[in-house]
Amino acid sequence: MKITALLLLRTAGDYSSSSGPSDPVVLANASDVSHFGYFQRMAAKEFILFVARTVAKRTPPGQRQSVQHEEYKVHSYNRNGLCALAFMDDHYPVRSAFSLLNKVLDEYQKTFGDSWRVQQTDSNQPWPFLTEAFTKFQDPAEADKLLKIQRDLDETKILLHKTIDNVLARGEKLDSLVEKSSDLSAASQMFYKQARKTNQCCTLL
Amino acid sequence: MNARHGQTSYRDRTQEFIKTIENLKKSSSTPDAPSSNAVSRLEVPKSAASIQSEFSKRASQIGLGIHQTSQKLTNLAKLAKRTSVFDDPTVEIQELTAVIKQDITALNSAVVDLQHLCDSQNKGGNMSRDTTNHSTTVVDNLKNRLMSTTKEFKEVLTMRTENLKVHENRRQLFSSSASKDATNPFLRQRPLVSKGSNDSSALAPPAPWENSSTSSSPLFPRRKTNEDPSSSTQPLIQQQQQQQQIVPIQDSYMQSRAEALQNVESTIHELSNIFTQLATMVSQQGELAIRIDENMDDTLANVEGAQGALLRYLNSISSNRWLMIKIFFVLMVFLMIFLFFVA
Numbered sequence: 188m189k190i191t192a193l194l195l196l197r198t199a200g201d202y203s204s205s206s207g208p209s210d211p212v213v214l215a216n217a218s219d220v221s222h223f224g225y226f227q228r229m230a231a232k233e234f235i236l237f238v239a240r241t242v243a244k245r246t247p248p249g250q251r252q253s254v255q256h257e258e259y260k261v262h263s264y265n266r267n268g269l270c271a272l273a274f275m276d277d278h279y280p281v282r283s284a285f286s287l288l289n290k291v292l293d294e295y296q297k298t299f300g301d302s303w304r305v306q307q308t309d310s311n312q313p314w315p316f317l318t319e320a321f322t323k324f325q326d327p328a329e330a331d332k333l334l335k336i337q338r339d340l341d342e343t344k345i346l347l348h349k350t351i352d353n354v355l356a357r358g359e360k361l362d363s364l365v366e367k368s369s370d371l372s373a374a375s376q377m378f379y380k381q382a383r384k385t386n387q388c389c390t391l392l
Numbered sequence: 393m394n395a396r397h398g399q400t401s402y403r404d405r406t407q408e409f410i411k412t413i414e415n416l417k418k419s420s421s422t423p424d425a426p427s428s429n430a431v432s433r434l435e436v437p438k439s440a441a442s443i444q445s446e447f448s449k450r451a452s453q454i455g456l457g458i459h460q461t462s463q464k465l466t467n468l469a470k471l472a473k474r475t476s477v478f479d480d481p482t483v484e485i486q487e488l489t490a491v492i493k494q495d496i497t498a499l500n501s502a503v504v505d506l507q508h509l510c511d512s513q514n515k516g517g518n519m520s521r522d523t524t525n526h527s528t529t530v531v532d533n534l535k536n537r538l539m540s541t542t543k544e545f546k547e548v549l550t551m552r553t554e555n556l557k558v559h560e561n562r563r564q565l566f567s568s569s570a571s572k573d574a575t576n577p578f579l580r581q582r583p584l585v586s587k588g589s590n591d592s593s594a595l596a597p598p599a600p601w602e603n604s605s606t607s608s609s610p611l612f613p614r615r616k617t618n619e620d621p622s623s624s625t626q627p628l629i630q631q632q633q634q635q636q637q638i639v640p641i642q643d644s645y646m647q648s649r650a651e652a653l654q655n656v657e658s659t660i661h662e663l664s665n666i667f668t669q670l671a672t673m674v675s676q677q678g679e680l681a682i683r684i685d686e687n688m689d690d691t692l693a694n695v696e697g698a699q700g701a702l703l704r705y706l707n708s709i710s711s712n713r714w715l716m717i718k719i720f721f722v723l724m725v726f727l728m729i730f731l732f733f734v735a
């Protein structure tokens with residue numbers, strides 16, 4: 188369950204009026220190519236950029252899309268010309284991916300307002316939020332609150348099952364304790380009677 | 393001559409058998425399996441025998457099912473091994489896989505039923521020890537066979553996935569060798585971008601980072617250029633296809649969210665159920681604890697009373713010597729008086 192890259196691009200206006208070779212402009216980029224060999228990293232980065240541009244260009248505004256590319260899934264969400272993409276493997280749940288993209292988009296709009304609309308060239312400064320989001324959201328539960336809640340609830344359910352088993356065992360032990368204590372009280376009663384009997388009929392030697 | 397077990401006299405059986413059948417026919421009840429015991433114990437051994445035959449019928453059915461499933465499995469294994477790069481009977485394989493899966497689940501449930509029947513039989517009727525042994529052995533045997541069949545099924549599936557991977561690799565080799573013949577891949581890039589789904593290279597392009605560990609450096613720049621045109625076709629094709637699928641994707645996204653919410657809600661309901669059950673159990677057990685407490689109080693009171701009594705007893709025993717001394721004194725006095733009077 189790995190995120191390989193998170194990108195934010197500006198798509199050029201509407202889909203219908205995308206004029207010629209106006210490729211989307213990269214606004215922010217966070218990627219992790221460390222699992223490739225050393226010599227392939229640059230190629231992988233280029234590849235990611237290229238695929239991101241293509242997918243962003245092909246995503247109409249206000250739409251979400253998931254593209255399967257080799258062993259990666261690329262999820263993209265285009266919101267009013269600001270497009271967020273995520274490259275992840277197949278195991279990452281789709282819903283968490285899109286909620287992650289939502290978050291990234293909201294954060295970006297909060298931080299940068301509308302200044303991205305006029306950007307024409309790829310910006311290469313790393314955006315700290317994106318990089319930390321990248322590391323934080325490797326685990327899909329972080330990104331998707333629903334998933335987190337579901338996970339917590341499942342754990343709680345398991346715990347409760349165990350608790351119920353323990354309570355049942357306790358019930359059995361309490362049962363046996365009741366038995367033993369009632370036996371004890373009967374025995375002590377006999378003991379008392381016996382003691383009184385030996386005490387009363389005296390005239391002994 | 394004959395074992396003691398439930399067979400009394402070996403020879404009288406036929407007459408009794410004929411009588412039983414006539415009785416049954418007269419009373420027009422459902423025809424049961426022939427009983428082989430005395431008439432007085434007609435009902436119970438008859439049902440035992442009928443249950444036994446039912447058991448063996450079911451067991452034989454299950455065995456037959458397992459055998460058929462394993463045959464289908466060998467067929468599937470042959471198909472899975474046979475697949476070549478181009479002539480892949482995927483549809484048949486998947487159909488066969490689904491059929492086998494259904495069969496296995498059905499057989500599984502049948503074996504579980506059989507086991508329940510066997511258990512109820514063992515508890516209810518007065519079966520002989522051999523019969524119970526036999527039935528449990530049969531059930532275990534069937535379970536083992538079913539397990540081995542399931543394992544083989546899993547192995548076949550893994551083999552199939554491995555074969556698929558091998559084919560994919562081979563395909564990549566073929567496709568990369570085909571596109572290596574391109575003259576100027578960079579020039580081709582643009583027209584490919586605008587082309588669309590008419591592209592014939594529908595094969596998966598080589599992932600640059602998968603095979604790169606085996607490539608040598610002069611091969612590497614060419615691979616890098618090769619992957620770009622072929623990789624550009626892939627998302628294009630998919631996107632062309634997905635242009636029509638965008639609305640369903642939006643819907644499925646929303647649906648998946650709704651589904652997740654419903655799951656959470658139902659989980660919370662279950663949790664509340666579990667909590668209430670827990671609370672009832674704990675309160676019931678609280679009652680038990682109170683009973684135990686009372687019992688212990690009674691015991692304590694009894695033991696204290698008994699202790700007091702024993703103390704008094706001890707006192708009385710220890711003080712008996714006093715009495716004895718007094719008695720002796722009295723005796724001595726009497727003796728003295730006697731001596732005085734006599735002497």
